[in-house]
Amino acid sequence: ETGVTQTPRHLVMGMTNKKSLKCEQHLGHNAMYWYKQSAKKPLELMFVYSLEERVENNSVPSRFSPECPNSSHLFLHLHTLQPEDSALYLCASSQDALGVANYGYTFGSGTRLTVV
Amino acid sequence: SQQGEEDPQALSIQEGENATMNCSYKTSINNLQWYRQNSGRGLVHLILIRSNEREKHSGRLRVTLDTSKKSSSLLITASRAADTASYFCATERNTGFQKLVFGTGTRLLVSP
Numbered sequence: 001e002t003g004v005t006q007t008p009r010h011l012v013m014g015m016t017n018k019k020s021l022k023c024e025q026h027l028g029h030n031a032m033y034w035y036k037q038s039a040k041k042p043l044e045l046m047f048v049y050s051l052e053e054r055v056e057n058n059s060v061p062s063r064f065s066p067e068c069p070n071s072s073h074l075f076l077h078l079h080t081l082q083p084e085d086s087a088l089y090l091c092a093s094s095q096d097a098l099g100v101a102n103y104g105y106t107f108g109s110g111t112r113l114t115v116v
Numbered sequence: 117s118q119q120g121e122e123d124p125q126a127l128s129i130q131e132g133e134n135a136t137m138n139c140s141y142k143t144s145i146n147n148l149q150w151y152r153q154n155s156g157r158g159l160v161h162l163i164l165i166r167s168n169e170r171e172k173h174s175g176r177l178r179v180t181l182d183t184s185k186k187s188s189s190l191l192i193t194a195s196r197a198a199d200t201a202s203y204f205c206a207t208e209r210n211t212g213f214q215k216l217v218f219g220t221g222t223r224l225l226v227s228p
Contacts, residue, residue, distance in 0.1 A: 002158065033215075043159075043204070043218040056215060090158055097215075101208055104149050104161030105216060112156065 003027045006091050006108035014116055015081060021111045023074040023091030031097035032074040033105070034066060037088040049074060050097035081115045088112050122205055122222045130227055135192040137222040139205030140185075146210045148181055148188050153202045153221070162190075162203075167210070195226045 004025045013019050023032065034046040048056035049068040063085075065077040074091055092105040123138045139148070147166045151159040165172045165181045165188070172179045178191040192199055202223050206216040 002160070004158070006158075040220070042220050045215055045217070048215055088156065092159075101147060101149075101164070104151070104164055105159075106161065107151075107158035109158045110156070 002106050002108065004091055004093055004106050004108035006089075006111050008111060009109065010112045010114075012114045012116060013078070013081065015083075017081075018077070018079040020078065021076040021089055021091075021113075023076075023108055025072055025091075025093040025106070027093060027106060029093035029095055029106070030071060031094045032068060032071075033092045033094075034074070034076050035090040035092060037090055037110070039087075043090070046076075048097055055097060078113075081113075083115050086113055086115045122203070122219045124222060125220070126223045126225070128225045128227070129195055131195060131197055133195055133226075135195050135199070135224055135226070137190045137203050137205075137224070139188045139190070139219060141188075141205075141207045142186065143207075144210050145183075145207045147208050148179075149206045149208070149216065150177075150179060150188075150190050151204045151206060151218075153204065155201075159204065192224075195224075197226050197228050200224060200226045 007022045030051050032049045036044045045058050046060045047066045052068045063080050067075040088110045090110045091108045094105045121140050147164050149164045150162045153159045163174050163179050165179050176193045181188045202221040204218050204221045206218045
């Protein structure tokens with residue numbers, strides 16, 4: 001375990017379903033991130049939270065809705081997804097989102113999402 | 117785009133050999149980081165090199181950074197089968213919020 005825990009590990013959902021991905025870290029980090037990893041594409045940054053405030057939203061469709069209730073938890077709420085949204089969704093955390101990083105990000109193991 | 121691009125896309129070597137992966141990027145950075153990803157899993161941070169550093173070592177890893185050429189290399193010495201994974205470089209830009217921009221990765225296969 002890296003210190004960042006993602007659940008579930010695998011998720012299959014229909015296009016009309018609503019589901020949520022959960023990420024939890026107890027590393028004392030102040031920043032959390034959602035990334036999407038599709039086959040043969042670079043990791044795409046979706047959302048950045050710094051001290052529970054959303055500071056970046058990279059033109060992500062509204063069918064993806066993030067929530068950060070506290071500095072240890074991050075959710076990604078999913079609704080009316082498309083088959084092309086099938087991917088590995090990775091959560092990461094870092095000490096801070098501001099300033100220059102001295103350390104790398106800590107990633108969870110990801111949720112493999114399949115939209116049918 | 118500041119996206120890093122790794123070269124080669126795939127590399128196949130024998131145990132004991134050295135593996136070298138390269139990364140190029142386009143804009144000014146604070147630092148460059150290398151990550152490893154085993155199949156279908158999360159990424160693991162390997163090493164961070166700051167823009168004012170030229171070389172860094174960590175165990176069997178050696179990273180170089182040439183900011184004039186906007187390039188970096190990752191050398192894994194005396195490779196092992198367990199080193200089989202995908203390796204990504206990621207650049208942190210020097211303005212705004214920290215965010216890492218990743219390349220497409222190099223798939224390394226180390227055969228026993």
